[in-house]
Amino acid sequence: MSENKTIQALFDSFSSDKLQLPNRTVMAPMTRGFSPNGVPGEDVAAYYRRRAEHNVGLIITEGTGIDHPASVSGDSIPLFHGEASLEGWKRVVDQVHEAGGKIAPQLWHVGMTRNKGDLPNEEALPVGPSGFTLDGEPVTDPLTESEVEQLVEAYAKAASEAKRLGFDAIELHGAHGYLIDQFFWEQTNKRTDRYGGDLVKRTQFAVDIIKACRLEVGPEFPIIFRFSQWKMSDYKAQLAKTPEELEQFLQPLVEAGVDIFHCSTRRFWEPAFEGSDLNLAGWTKKLTGKPVISVGSVGLSGEFTSFTNADTTSLDGLVEKLEEEEFDLIAIGRSLLQDPAWVEKVENGQADDLLPFDKSSLTKLY
Ligand SMILES: Cc1cc2nc3c(=O)[nH]c(=O)nc-3n(C[C@H](O)[C@H](O)[C@H](O)COP(=O)(O)O)c2cc1C
Secondary structure (H helix, E strand, O other): OOOOOOOHHHHOOEEOOOOEEOOOEEEOOOOOOOOHHHOOOHHHHHHHHHHHHOOOOEEEEEEEEOOOOOOOOOOOOOEOOOHHHHHHHHHHHHHHHHOOOOEEEEEEOOHHHOOOOOOOOOOOOOOOOOOEOOOOOEOOOOOOHHHHHHHHHHHHHHHHHHHHHOOOOEEEEEEEOOHHHHHHOOOOOOOOOOOOOOOOHHHHHHHHHHHHHHHHHOOOOOEEEEEEEEEOOEOOOOOOOOHHHHHHHHHHHHHHOOOEEEEEOOOOOOOOOOOOOOOHHHHHHHHHOOOEEEEOOOOEOOOHHHOOOEOEOOOHHHHHHHHOOOOOEEEEOHHHHHOOOHHHHHHOOOHHHOOOEOHHHHHOOO
């Protein structure tokens, strides 16, 4: 960080209709795989608590599986149903609140990225709009309409549990090529019923989920919606090729009841479309008027999908975009994964104490 650049914009409070935060920092959702049998234990609660103790404005949890047998791949991914898992999450919420933080669970279904035979339910087949993997390989039958409706209900049930447990918001994971995004993307959604068709029609599954969640949580509870252009299988994929298409895509989600959009990019400084410097979050804010969270390689020189080590970089560009109000909040992933005190160090001007990202930190809960 250069000496003469103030970082104040990162530490201004944030106030929207339904959510108030002490600063602009958000912990990005990061799957850690430290929840044996889908139950987040004391160590996971302490991991999130540490971020709250060190001034992270809003914590978004790792993706956690809705109540469906094929929602996750792996038996150490936390679930968001069943007594033991929900008790685990209650511990997490209580720990974060005791430390003065705020927290939202990221509600997740992996859809067709699940391999046949994956734990925790080896017999459960992967499900998706048309039964194709992200690479276009046909694996299972398309979901029936009544199966789609059951999935919508599972999201709504998770939203209701989140509110009951005392979470401050929910985040719906509609990004990166997982289930909700598989409905958005023309390559994975070939349906001809009400859940398929043009870009707007492909938002129907998300719209039904958002509305069903809203019915459960009521008008005052914040619903955050995460989406991305890029997919785990294709970093160059685009749901919306122009600002006009982005507007068509976002409008139904706004009308359904999204409060805050979390616009996932791998590098926050990259323009979303030619002819403007605005990034995906900037465009989303401009087109919807809603508060937005941006994300992608904050403080680091290499993007996360390479999962290699990365050097620290200046925060000047980030601060400039916050000052210009291009976006409201900034999510921080790997920097916070390995250093619970990252936000506090930045706040205190301890730039020299920020560490480069070391991929070995993925193996431990710091
Ligand atoms: C280990 C790891 C796990 C991740 N898991 C999730 C996840 O469960 N849900 C999600 O939406 N994004 C996930 N991401 C993406 C992050 O939320 C974030 O968008 C990405 O790391 C870019 O931010 P960064 O460059 O600050 O790390 C994950 C990233 C990492 C590094």
